[in-house]
């Protein structure tokens with residue numbers, strides 16, 4: 642993988658980042674599978690293992706595997722949860738081998754392109770009755786994303802080529818891609834009103850996710866200057882409240898498909 646993900650920066654807002662995973666898991670109805678317990682459960686883009694821990698708690702008898710492209714994230718995950726399986730792989734080409742009962746993915750598949758092909762491909766790897774459950778941020782229209790363009794300034798030539806068009810489609814894209822092959826579909830979106838703690842909270846949030854690939858193409862001095870310019874803009878767009886918190890509304894897209 643091109644970007645060395647930083648578990649420390651990502652976990653800074655661990656609680657807010659995990660809440661949608663909990664909401665997603667609550668909608669995974671594997672009643673048929675639950676009777677025997679699902680045998681094979683994968684966490685795609687498991688990162689430092691926070692979402693994988695939820696899966697292990699829900700299905701303690703299942704074989705649970707976290708898959709991620711970042712060795713640093715997996716190292717952290719294996720340290721915290723030594724009893725689970727961890728696989729380093731690029732999800733663009735990864736397959737589970739034998740059919741899986743559950744493919745779960747929290748805040749990862751937006752790093753992959755062409756969802757109209759990707760989602761049915763993943764569903765095809767499930768056993769009949771198995772479930773694909775995915776949550777992805779859908780926040781490209783928010784000021785925090787728009788302001789990246791404004792902050793690019795003299796570094797535009799380096800940053801623009803690594804900026805991706807919005808990878809998350811309309812909800813109807815997921816319906817159209819999956820309805821011919823899924824036996825049941827549940828698709829929705831939620832805006833979380835996140836009250837973040839700390840200084841420069843909105844920019845710090847983005848630093849652990851969407852800004853990461855952009856900061857990576859700049860040298861240290863440039864990255865610092867770009868982040869300072871971006872922070873100034875986001876502080877205005879997301880001012881600290883009198884109680885010291887920063888409100889950062891965040892839209893997320895959910896897809897649960899049963900084979």
Ligand SMILES: C[S@@+](CC[C@H](N)C(=O)[O-])C[C@H]1O[C@@H](n2cnc3c(N)ncnc32)[C@H](O)[C@@H]1O
Pocket residue numbers: 646651658659662685686687688689690691692708709710711714730731732733746747748749752753850
């Ligand atoms: C935002 S983290 C999500 C971590 C975890 N699922 C959670 O809920 O906290 C996204 C993860 O996706 C991984 N990732 C992104 N693109 C990937 C790819 N093409 N193949 C494998 N992993 C990828 C990153 O390494 C990162 O650990």
